Amino acid sequence: QQVHLYHLIRARAHHYRSGGHNHFLPSVPLVYSNHVLEALLNTSVDLDSLEPDSVLEERWIKEVVTRSGMKFRWAKLSESRVKPNRDVDKKPLGDPFLLVPRPPVVTIMGHVDHGKTTLLDSLRKSQIVSTEAGGITQHIGAFLVQLPTGEKITFLDTPGHAAFSSMRARGANATDIVVLVVAADDGVMNQTVESIQHARRAKVPIIVAVNKCDKPQSDPQRVKQELLAHDVVCEEFGGDVQAIHVSALKGDNLLALVEATVVLAEVLELKAEPSGSVEGLIIESRTDKGRGPVTSVIVQRGTLRRGCVLVAGRSWAKVRFLFDENGRAVKEAGPSAAVEVVGWKELPSAGEVILEVESEQRAREVVEWRTYVEEQEKLQEEQSAIELKQTLHLDEYKKERAGLTHLSWRQRKAALYRANKTKFATRPSERTQTDEPKLPLVIKGDVDGSVETLLNILDTYDAQQQCELELLHFGIGDVSENDVNMADMFTGSIYGFNVAASKSVQQLAAKRGVSLRLHSVIYKLIDELKDELSSRLPPLHSENVVGEATVLAMFDVSVGKKKVPVAGCRVQKGQLDRRLKFRLIRGRDIVWEGSLATLKHHKDEVQVVKSGVECGLSADGDVDFTSGDVIVCFEELEAQQVTSWDPGF
Numbered sequence: 001q002q003v004h005l006y007h008l009i010r011a012r013a014h015h016y017r018s019g020g021h022n023h024f025l026p027s028v029p030l031v032y033s034n035h036v037l038e039a040l041l042n043t044s045v046d047l048d049s050l051e052p053d054s055v056l057e058e059r060w061i062k063e064v065v066t067r068s069g070m071k072f073r074w075a076k077l078s079e080s081r082v083k084p085n086r087d088v089d090k091k092p093l094g095d096p097f098l099l100v101p102r103p104p105v106v107t108i109m110g111h112v113d114h115g116k117t118t119l120l121d122s123l124r125k126s127q128i129v130s131t132e133a134g135g136i137t138q139h140i141g142a143f144l145v146q147l148p149t150g151e152k153i154t155f156l157d158t159p160g161h162a163a164f165s166s167m168r169a170r171g172a173n174a175t176d177i178v179v180l181v182v183a184a185d186d187g188v189m190n191q192t193v194e195s196i197q198h199a200r201r202a203k204v205p206i207i208v209a210v211n212k213c214d215k216p217q218s219d220p221q222r223v224k225q226e227l228l229a230h231d232v233v234c235e236e237f238g239g240d241v242q243a244i245h246v247s248a249l250k251g252d253n254l255l256a257l258v259e260a261t262v263v264l265a266e267v268l269e270l271k272a273e274p275s276g277s278v279e280g281l282i283i284e285s286r287t288d289k290g291r292g293p294v295t296s297v298i299v300q301r302g303t304l305r306r307g308c309v310l311v312a313g314r315s316w317a318k319v320r321f322l323f324d325e326n327g328r329a330v331k332e333a334g335p336s337a338a339v340e341v342v343g344w345k346e347l348p349s350a351g352e353v354i355l356e357v358e359s360e361q362r363a364r365e366v367v368e369w370r371t372y373v374e375e376q377e378k379l380q381e382e383q384s385a386i387e388l389k390q391t392l393h394l395d396e397y398k399k400e401r402a403g404l405t406h407l408s409w410r411q412r413k414a415a416l417y418r419a420n421k422t423k424f425a426t427r428p429s430e431r432t433q434t435d436e437p438k439l440p441l442v443i444k445g446d447v448d449g450s451v452e453t454l455l456n457i458l459d460t461y462d463a464q465q466q467c468e469l470e471l472l473h474f475g476i477g478d479v480s481e482n483d484v485n486m487a488d489m490f491t492g493s494i495y496g497f498n499v500a501a502s503k504s505v506q507q508l509a510a511k512r513g514v515s516l517r518l519h520s521v522i523y524k525l526i527d528e529l530k531d532e533l534s535s536r537l538p539p540l541h542s543e544n545v546v547g548e549a550t551v552l553a554m555f556d557v558s559v560g561k562k563k564v565p566v567a568g569c570r571v572q573k574g575q576l577d578r579r580l581k582f583r584l585i586r587g588r589d590i591v592w593e594g595s596l597a598t599l600k601h602h603k604d605e606v607q608v609v610k611s612g613v614e615c616g617l618s619a620d621g622d623v624d625f626t627s628g629d630v631i632v633c634f635e636e637l638e639a640q641q642v643t644s645w646d647p648g649f
């Protein structure tokens with residue numbers, strides 16, 4: 001629509017530029033008039049009355065614009081002036097004397113099923129976690145471990161490299177140390193190597209947790225040797241990487257792992273300024289029914305307190321409450337602490353950087369500036385997209401004109417008008433339906449991080465020669481009726497991660513035949529998605545030849561008043577099976593293909609005739625057999641294609 005409006009306005013501008021003559025069509029190429037006609041389709045303009053020299057009137061443009069739900073205003077291009085930058089930036093590092101040691105922030109990574117979640121659970125349940133006695137820990141994306149000696153560690157509890165990379169994609173990094181979990185009974189696998197690469201790219205040191213050491217078949221030594229091939233050199237091989245043998249399941253040696261982390265943190269000399277403006281990173285964000293937009297935040301600098309004014313992305317907050325992982329309201333959170341922050345005006349995204357500003361007015365100013373910058377960027381993008389489309393249309397126009405030159409202008413207009421009218425008359429769902437396999441998707445997740453993780457995984461999908469994946473909509477929260485309507489309109493499916501669907505939504509989906517899949521384990525969701533992608537691929541057809549016979553002689557047999565040609569044959573290879581398909585080959589040509597009407601051995605009608613046996617057969621259809629013809633019996637096989645997509649899960 002935008003393109004059409006663009007052409008409409010371009011056409012008008014062209015008219016002005018060309019000296020204000022009241023004719024647009026002769027001086028405006030057909031490519032414009034094609035789209036101008038399309039834009040004018042549902043307006044009060046009588047298209048049949050349009051002539052090559054018709055005037056594109058300003059009131060028509062206004063009508064098209066207002067009917068599109070937009071406001072109409074002529075703008076002078078020279079009006080655009082550059083606004084002064086009102087953004088807020090990270091402050092340079094302060095006086096080194098003001099820096100104090102801070103706890104490390106640790107991410108657990110590793111191959112699927114090597115025990116990341118079990119390790120996090122065991123750490124959370126262990127004595128060393130600072131849980132209130134009998135208290136229930138809440139999921140806020142991170143938790144604190146405190147050693148009897150007083151040292152603290154913050155563990156991010158969203159395992160996996162997908163979450164890590166979505167944060168890195170924004171150029172932010174909350175992690176100081178990566179604990180690489182490798183199962184001692186499985187060794188170094190794909191995602192172990194990927195995790196090493198992620199850590200390396202982020203310049204974050206590794207501690208190896210050799211897990212599942214309780215298993216009899218475990219071989220920790222082998223793990224450490226395999227790691228050598230990826231330049232992870234453990235201490236016993238003369239390197240500086242600590243490797244701790246643990247059993248996440250039994251809780252064995254977890255203290256040693258935590259102590260090793262503290263030792264590494266000391267070497268890293270992690271420090272931060274506890275005073276001054278707050279800086280941090282959002283690790284999760286979600287909308288809470290009672291409390292509105294809530295984020296989990298890792299503080300990286302300064303001390304976060306109630307009343308602080310924060311900016312993150314295009315949202316700001318005056319901090320109303322801070323909660324720790326025990327759901328306890330806290331007054332403040334210093335460097336490396338993870339807290340839930342309540343008080344956001346809108347929901348910022350995970351991975352966004354948090355910066356403190358001096359006042360609410362300043363926060364509004366920053367958000368306004370960032371919104372302005374984003375709009376400008378979008379406009380730029382749209383402009384480029386429009387220009388690209390325009391070039392494509394120009395090519396189309398040239399081709400169209402080449403094919404239409406023999407027509408008068410009136411005939412050409414009618415042809416284009418008809419083509420556009422049919423395009424408009426079809427519903428979007430029908431319009432998008434093609435023979436190409438396609439899977440339109442609606443993705444819903446509980447928190448921003450999980451949706452982002454899913455989107456990152458979908459990014460790895462390459463639709464070449466496969467089923468096209470079309471993302472209709474994604475968002476946070478339970479599956480809604482709107483999601484079902486959207487999926488229904490485009491014959492798509494809904495995938496939810498850690499979200500629910502109310503009974504009425506489920507009933508609606510069932511009624512409309514919309515597949516609704518809810519999961520709480522990412523790789524299961526991906527497995528199901530792969531299955532669905534595979535199911536939308538056309539089946540692969542193949543043939544299996546089961547027998548061959550040669551025609552020895554022909555007879556005509558009377559069936560009622562009709563004479564039916566019958567071939568007397570000998571089966572040379574395999575067998576002939578009446579229920580399968582047959583092909584008659586003469587020389588190199590296929591003369592006929594189809595089913596048999598009869599297959600007889602002597603006088604008896606039979607299902608199967610084996611190799612070496614003679615038989616008589618007639619075709620279901622008109623066929624003249626000749627001696628020397630070859631009859632091939634074959635079965636048609638149909639196999640489901642399987643998508644070759646491997647997201648590495």
Ligand SMILES: Nc1nc2c(ncn2[C@@H]2O[C@H](COP(=O)(O)OP(=O)(O)OP(=O)(O)O)[C@@H](O)[C@H]2O)c(=O)[nH]1
Nearest residue numbers: 111112113114115116117118211212213247248249
């Ligand atoms: N024997 C034994 N089994 C373990 C140990 N740690 C984890 N497991 C088992 O290994 C399986 C996978 O563990 P998870 O913690 O789910 O592995 P994960 O790496 O988080 O897997 P994803 O979340 O799928 O990436 C589970 O059945 C665990 O019970 C261990 O130390 N010893």
